[in-house]
Amino acid sequence: MSDMAVEAIRRHVSVTEYNAMAQAGILGDDERVEGLDGDVIVAPPQGPPHVSVVARIADVLRSRLDARLAFPDVTFTVDELMGPDR
Numbered sequence: 001m002s003d004m005a006v007e008a009i010r011r012h013v014s015v016t017e018y019n020a021m022a023q024a025g026i027l028g029d030d031e032r033v034e035g036l037d038g039d040v041i042v043a044p045p046q047g048p049p050h051v052s053v054v055a056r057i058a059d060v061l062r063s064r065l066d067a068r069l070a071f072p073d074v075t076f077t078v079d080e081l082m083g084p085d086r
Helices: 016-024 048-064 078-082
Strands: 031-036 039-042
Touching: none
Parallel strands: none
Antiparallel strands: 031 039
16 A cells, blocks of 8 residues: 555536536435535535524524514525536
């Protein structure tokens, strides 16, 4: 075996490339992925602890702000997550 270290190279993904990955089946239909600054990140499922904490935080904020806030489920498009095509 060689003692030489191998350095990983990060390659950002454009919106066009991301869409092509989805169409080619590289990203599954039910796979939770997030685009962050051009990186594709596989997101773990939101389990009961996460859902519970989010609900508690929302309750505290509503009580402190006289129920003036709404917390809908927000879905972002690929364009919003990945940024402009590079």
